[in-house]
Amino acid sequence: MDRRQFLAVGGLAAASPVLAQSTGGDVHDADAALFREVNFIHDGLGLSPREYAAALHEATTRRDLPADNYSNGGVIEELEAAFARKLGKQAAMFVPTGTLANHIALRKLAGPDRRVLVQAESHFYADSGDAGGVLSDLNLVPLAEGRSTITLDEVNDWVERSAGGRVPMKVGVLSIESPVRRRDHEMVDFDELQRVCRRAREQGIRLHLDGARLFNLPYHSGHGVQEYAAMFDTVFVSLWKHFNGASGAILAGDAAFIEGLYHTRRMFGGSLPQAWPVAAVAAQYVDSYEADYARAWQVTDRVIALLKQDRRFKVRKVPMGTSRFFLSVAGVDGAALRERARSRGVLLPRPNPDSGEYAMQVNPSVLRASPEVIAQSLLAAAKG
């Protein structure tokens, strides 16, 4: 069983519904049904516990998998090295969650300058319980409210404001999330990002990239992950969103920044005694993800074209978007559609209760079937 097996099964290219072959109930049939579903819900394959455990088990039988010791060494160290290489950074550290990866990065980058500019819509600002202020003495200033891109004007304004208080404050860090999850995975505008980063550098402001889904950017922006990473001092990438780990994140930066940082991870209670069970599966997806994602969009675009031939199907793409598009299916009950699609091996998200739209997530699970099979499954599901 290799990575291909986890993605797509050749036989599905047949005109049969996605899961046609696998309807049995016993263990072997169950095994046969693994790694088959196409989902438009997750950032990745959305492995079930059974699939995940099978993949993990296989990883331990393929070779003598070296365990980590309190999240140091072993397969964790291998992953760190692989991501450092991919990102063009000197070093990297595993962190059990993205929340902690962002937090540790900002905490250390800030040094004595605790004022940190962030997007109001960013995950760290909006979803971490104000961890930066509550635990790490940071003043997070939320910018770009209701938007994805912090502008050069905003940066200039806040640098000046900060310097103009009775206690002049230096902005310590500028943190950027791209794509922005809370904005339907919209990208930050690349040109403005370059200007903003250049200005920050001039001001001695350190730069952090929340690149949880960084590996989706190149397909849409034309700029490679290393090109992005080079603009920042530190970069966080999620291990579970695209790479199908159960949990975990990579924080990459200079060797001097990463050195000894595992002490901070432990202080936060983030040094899992053994981390390999949540991260080892991710290793096999690192090298192929970008190509798989590109192919996933090619398949998806073909699926969309096929669906559009049915006038009930409408598709809306997000300007500056990445992995999300919106689907609406006129005149079809959402719950019923989802249930019928599911029975054909295609998982749909819940439709938005107001607009009726499905926020469709594109990921490599679409490579498990041909565009025709997927489209056919959805059209059939719409028919009832």
Add this chain to the structure above:
Amino acid sequence: MDRRQFLAVGGLAAASPVLAQSTGGDVHDADAALFREVNFIHDGLGLSPREYAAALHEATTRRDLPADNYSNGGVIEELEAAFARKLGKQAAMFVPTGTLANHIALRKLAGPDRRVLVQAESHFYADSGDAGGVLSDLNLVPLAEGRSTITLDEVNDWVERSAGGRVPMKVGVLSIESPVRRRDHEMVDFDELQRVCRRAREQGIRLHLDGARLFNLPYHSGHGVQEYAAMFDTVFVSLWKHFNGASGAILAGDAAFIEGLYHTRRMFGGSLPQAWPVAAVAAQYVDSYEADYARAWQVTDRVIALLKQDRRFKVRKVPMGTSRFFLSVAGVDGAALRERARSRGVLLPRPNPDSGEYAMQVNPSVLRASPEVIAQSLLAAAKG
């Protein structure tokens, strides 16, 4: 020597320049020259060390002034009681600076909900070195950027945003400064303030008023200090801005809030072993300030009317303003004008280097001379 003496000297009502009578150099002449200057610079009388010490000395000879013990008891307790009464609050505590008064209030009001809405232009947000985040685990959210009034929409938006994070946050406190020093002492719009406070109450959000210059509001807004104070859980008022203390602030609130709070003051290093020397002078201005300020504006308006008869003098008032107006004097060198006015006993601020305007501060020192004398002094100074 009573309070009147510190404000205005009857003889000045004559047509002579403000300080005509006092040109000698020896101690007695010097004494005669005390408490004479009219200033358009300070929030209060701008007492010189000599004046301040004379006033303090006099306060200790008038009666057996009871000292405080680590900022508790004695004349400090008297001041606390006087302000609690004035503000219609159950209790009050002396704090050595307004920065600390605001900080202690927000820290305690927030309780477990560390998200605090503030004005971006407020003193505590802009001028305290991010103390709230750095020392007290608060996440201060700066609203109303470039404006004075936080709107109901902003409050609603941030209540909702905060509740919508993956870690739902309750906004703990809403802090309002009015008038806003960084906005030329502009008032917060009263009607919007009422709506905002009502909404906050409904949401269980606690309310703090940075009323450093609260006692200036009634003259301009028509709403009394108690009317303002009643909308908030806690109110800070400065002792030195209007009341001519050397330093210090009053923090007023419920008895339950104030009780034991002096321990927090001490933890911050804010319990002066003896505070009375910075605060005792303020006592004598508490009761009369509001009336004095109103009269000060009457005098000032008359001065303005007289000045306008000279076409070189132009006056610009701040919409929603309080103690500040802008004066420009066409064709007269700023440094020379200030020097000549000073020699006539009228102190002017430095003109704005770009606009040439003088940001004139209205305070009871104008009661030390008649409007005619003050206007005459300025007209003469403009003449050269």
Add this chain to the structure above:
Amino acid sequence: MDRRQFLAVGGLAAASPVLAQSTGGDVHDADAALFREVNFIHDGLGLSPREYAAALHEATTRRDLPADNYSNGGVIEELEAAFARKLGKQAAMFVPTGTLANHIALRKLAGPDRRVLVQAESHFYADSGDAGGVLSDLNLVPLAEGRSTITLDEVNDWVERSAGGRVPMKVGVLSIESPVRRRDHEMVDFDELQRVCRRAREQGIRLHLDGARLFNLPYHSGHGVQEYAAMFDTVFVSLWKHFNGASGAILAGDAAFIEGLYHTRRMFGGSLPQAWPVAAVAAQYVDSYEADYARAWQVTDRVIALLKQDRRFKVRKVPMGTSRFFLSVAGVDGAALRERARSRGVLLPRPNPDSGEYAMQVNPSVLRASPEVIAQSLLAAAKG
């Protein structure tokens, strides 16, 4: 494959060396060699990655294992309920590490009283990078330096000292670790513990038990885990030390204490998106551990008795000890002994470089072989 299979394989009761049967190299032989080793190193079975993944895989095939969602629900919720029941507490929460479990407990228990009494030798005080002070505003007071048991006198002294400062401090929490890892797993004296806890209760001091290895206490002290847990407001138990999870901890307490606490876990970056891969294996050991541990000591005592017949073997037990005893083997090179024992399926710790003693850890892996086989393996290893 059930739990028994992971512990001991009947065939080992034969006189053959522990691993006699399993010398092959192919996958099936490798599988045959799994779950065979006896270790005197770990707190538990010391599963290898291959063993761990096999156990996890089996758990997902035995039933449709429900995944958790950000560490809430699914198999995690089942584990929480199981431990709450075992400990006689109303509720429990999974936390990814013991460091964080202790931290979250102390942080919340302390409330406004940030002074916390701890053992100087405790794991949280000594090994967490001062997390309590650095992140959570706690003042951890290290008591019982060089000992395991905080005495009633010490508690009384510090309650009094704390109350007698110029800012009177209430001690907020008393935290006790038992057994104490840094003291060779020595128990805290039970009678003194009772007195200390009673006194703390009288003073309104909250109580936390770092019971990472709590389930070892009953066999040695005669007091059940619920008897211990009842003395404390909150109890932490490790999932990986005895229960063979890869990571994780349980924090148990009142329903009111646990409710909403997952928000704090997330704020710390401790809410793994999927935690089940590190915790699911632990579930199968919860019910049997205490009995297994008791039997493990019975086997071990028999092994000791057999070893002592060889005069080179000497055993030293720890007074008030739990899972550790010290073994010395006169005249035998440590590295060689370990290597020969290992080849017979018995893992020994590195000897202390000064004393030459092996700090032997007793755990249920000894149940995988008979005492005679284990003793024989060691005696043979000592022979060379």
Add this chain to the structure above:
Amino acid sequence: MDRRQFLAVGGLAAASPVLAQSTGGDVHDADAALFREVNFIHDGLGLSPREYAAALHEATTRRDLPADNYSNGGVIEELEAAFARKLGKQAAMFVPTGTLANHIALRKLAGPDRRVLVQAESHFYADSGDAGGVLSDLNLVPLAEGRSTITLDEVNDWVERSAGGRVPMKVGVLSIESPVRRRDHEMVDFDELQRVCRRAREQGIRLHLDGARLFNLPYHSGHGVQEYAAMFDTVFVSLWKHFNGASGAILAGDAAFIEGLYHTRRMFGGSLPQAWPVAAVAAQYVDSYEADYARAWQVTDRVIALLKQDRRFKVRKVPMGTSRFFLSVAGVDGAALRERARSRGVLLPRPNPDSGEYAMQVNPSVLRASPEVIAQSLLAAAKG
């Protein structure tokens, strides 16, 4: 009126009781009675508000006293320079309280190493509401419990312990208070202090001296204030204890340490808008204090000798003591004795309710009368 006038009035050298001359009630009589009392209660002269205000007033008439601006410049800057010189340090900063001076020093000295060794009996540890942990992320480790001198062994032990945790901690600062107020002003042993400081330096540990009453040490230890100060990176000296300010402290250190530190002072709310009224009086005592204190002990020793001639009077000195001795007066009611002494111009502390001893504080107020007059006053008071 010069400093001498504030200390002793020549006429008192006569055999008359201390205050014999001043029994009137009107203002002039009141003035005559100022600066006369001898107290055995305070660290300094214990100026009444009236005395303090008179001294402050006089300071403003003697010269054109330059005010400070938010605690920078003017007479404050002069004081800073004077103390820097006295202490042999490059720079110094005024801080409104000793609590804050210690706090700011430790906070900055610690840098990234938040573990700080302090005396359990020290003022900062015992009396500041755990400010270091609560506000500044410090882990204060209380040593020398029940003693004054931290030993080299303790330092070595904790350096080692700290390095031996799973997160190795460097001790960041060693803070020493001497004399120790809570230990009856006992000195720290000088030789051990030298060893301890040398060891700390070798370890890269920064050193802070809480020398609130540093200027009392040379008379007792034979080591000058600069000799002490040279052992430490930073030194705090109180302005009000010996130097009769109303409040305030000096924090001295390297120019690089002090530079910009006023921003931290402001962040804490410690930058009084005008500090001169609490500090200006202190200036006149800086140069003479050491000599005055030495003479005060000479007078006191003579007083003691005279008292001992009456067998009811017993004196107990503190080994390694400084400004305190204990007096007991057999068979005389404490309240009555205090009242009668007070009427003769000698203020006694309240006797200890258990031992009956008076904890007598030696300070320059004894220079206001001859030893004979003081002794006579006490003997007469004992007679009834």
